[in-house]
Amino acid sequence: MSDTIHLSGDFYLEPFVNGVSSGIIGPIDVDSLEVKPDSNKITVPSKRRGQYGQTRETYFTAKAATISIKTTEIPPVMLAIAFMADVGTITQGSGTLTEVAVTLPAYPKWAPLGKTNIATTGLTVTEGVTPLVLGTDFEINYALGLIRAKAGAAIADGGAITVTATYNAVTGTRFNGNIKPEVKAKLILDGESLVDGKKTLLTVPMASLSPTSSVDFMSDNPIEVTLEGELLIVPGETAPFYVDQPEAAA
Secondary structure (H helix, E strand, O other), X not given: OOOOOOEEEEEEEEEEEOOEEOOOEEEEOEEEEEEEEEEEEEEEEOOOOOOOOOEEEEEEEEEEEEEXXXXXXXXXXXXXXXXXXXXXXXXXXXXXXXXEEEEOOOOOOOEEOOOOOEOOOOXXXXXXXXXXXXXXXXEEEOOOOEEEEOOXXXXXXXXXXXXXXXXXXXXXEEEEOOOOOOEEEEEEEEEEEOOOOOEEEEEEEEEEEEEOOOOOOOOOOOOOXXXXXXXXXXXXXXXXXXXXXXXXXX
């Protein structure tokens, strides 16, 4: 067997909320997974004549091991950690806007309609009793629920209009950012050597994770999330992490 280790592997993450598992997520394709054991070096200097300042004794004490994870595959749980977010839901039901009064600001500013995902049919906009024409007098962003006057349109700055429209339901996930400064999670890497196929299994019973870099929403490359944290001692465990190289029985 070769002593060279070059791994491919599947990464799994099991977040805990108030000490209760929220389920195992994975496999996740991580770009980098680094574990750094650490220690404190303590040096005792001598003060004896002729030896002053020289080292009389050196020893080490344990220090928390750390972990760093980088990934461009970002399931919701990883995105929540990156945003330090509490995860909620988007629950806009469908409905109707009936003769809603809107004051248009000066072009090119937009006014909100109060709802998103506006339907493209059934839209009526009037100024007083005068119907307004889409594309001539005004324009609308249906997805965001925004309306504004067209450049050079007859609608005066600060013009009062009335909007009747229907809006469709919107569901999804909402990340309430900068709420949770850390996430505790169990981590597993199911690795296999590219050299000889030998298995390497990394198990972290519990890590405290938080983001260490900003999320560049407009990056020229795929968005990358970087998480770092300390490995924790868990009751009943003998170490903060384990590396196993199992061999199948013949």
